[in-house]
């Protein structure tokens with residue numbers, strides 16, 4: 001059965017890019033194939049667009065900008081609210097498309113659609129609260145006034161691990177602030193982006209305000225970063241590509257928001273509620289088969305509870321059900337592609353060769369293709385590749401520690417600084433450790449910290465800026481100072 005025939009609204013599955021309110025092919029009519037990561041089956045194609053199409057989308061955004069910024073925040077919010085309502089009304093179809101191209105279990109995909117829609121709703125409201133200031137004047141004859149204005153045409157480059165939410169977390173604040181935006185989705189997962197664009201069009205978002213350009217990452221990225229019309233670039237993805245885009249944005253001095261890689265530690269202190277810590281560990285590590293930049297990469301467990309925690313974690317991991325995202329009860333789907341599977345395998349092999357013990361999993365799953373067994377290994381050490389590289393897969397390495405100072409040092413010994421987690425019931429320790437961890441986000445007695453009201457983002461080489469929350473709109477406005485003389 002084709003994906004289209006499974007949808008209540010087959011028109012949501014589009015095979016064209018969306019530029020200036022029109023569904024378009026690539027100029028040279030070339031296409032990119034999109035595959036189901038669970039089976040490798042061809043799902044369909046999208047246009048392989050490049051420089052010229054991206055430039056047209058940017059120029060359309062520039063034309064659309066004056067009318068879009070001239071609307072009141074309330075008028076923009078009404079259109080965005082309609083878009084949000086349509087996303088919720090079509091959540092089942094959007095989730096089905098997402099699972100087909102990304103692999104995550106259907107329930108998790110539906111969760112992502114609701115999460116994605118929440119950014120549209122949240123920022124529609126938040127746009128109404130972008131306010132300036134009147135400052136106290138140092139002289140009697142002048143009134144200093146601060147106004148906030150939309151930054152202008154924005155561009156977004158997004159990853160395959162959250163094909164819906166990483167788009168709305170950027171598009172939501174842009175539209176709310178009064179900025180048009182051009183989006184390049186990951187080539188593995190363009191259909192979710194295009195389906196959301198269908199709904200944005202139906203909601204009445206004007207032509208040019210939101211365009212989706214699919215295709216060649218280098219060409220599209222070069223145009224988005226090089227074109228002086230674009231005033232802001234927002235990127236989620238690997239640190240290597242983030243660095244490159246930041247450098248490419250330098251000649252035109254664009255504002256950049258970067259959500260990059262992580263290497264999240266998850267610390268279990270000796271006073272932790274171990275069952276709660278195991279539940280948090282499962283949520284944090286195996287969500288999206290471990291393919292989330294805030295997924296735990298390293299477990300540090302105090303020696304007094306190490307054996308008990310590790311046993312409970314291994315037992316819980318044995319209960320996970322691996323399979324097709326569409327199969328009932330499945331909790332762990334496939335990884336995105338063969339390279340992702342090879343990376344997990346390399347980390348496991350390297351750890352085994354350096355003395356780690358495989359407690360559960362450790363091999364490719366019998367289902368083949370993108371599937372890897374959820375894995376727990378004990379005896380992890382800092383010379384293993386998994387200690388410094390983001391595995392981005394279902395591998396939980398457990399390290400042992402003996403005191404607070406030591407574990408903070410281990411946790412912070414990385415160039416990344418996105419998310420960290422710890423479990424403790426001691427209030428004094430909670431404050432001390434929360435202060436000491438060099439991370440942008442810290443989950444305390446929880447393994448899940450993302451939602452639309454939270455400022456999502458990292459420090460160090462995990463990125464710049466914050467997305468979501470009331471702070472998330474700041475990157476899409478500029479401050480103008482007016483000096484009014486009497």
Ligand SMILES: NC(=O)C1=CN([C@@H]2O[C@H](COP(=O)(O)OP(=O)(O)OC[C@H]3O[C@@H](n4cnc5c(N)ncnc54)[C@H](OP(=O)(O)O)[C@@H]3O)[C@@H](O)[C@H]2O)C=CC1
Nearest residue numbers: 158159185186187217218221237238241260261293390392
């Ligand atoms: N922070 C996060 O959420 C994510 C982190 N990662 C990390 O990165 C690793 C590699 O994943 P990968 O998908 O390769 O991540 P990338 O950083 O390569 O991909 C993210 C986005 O950037 C695009 N892109 C890639 N190269 C360029 C370029 N030169 N110019 C402009 N855009 C570009 C991709 O396009 P296209 O898909 O078309 O290649 C995609 O849209 C993962 O294993 C993980 O460790 C990955 C994804 C998300």
Ligand SMILES: O=C(O)CCCC(=O)O
Nearest residue numbers: 161162236292293294450
């Ligand atoms: O950057 C990512 O990996 C996606 C973030 C997922 C989340 O919002 O929790």
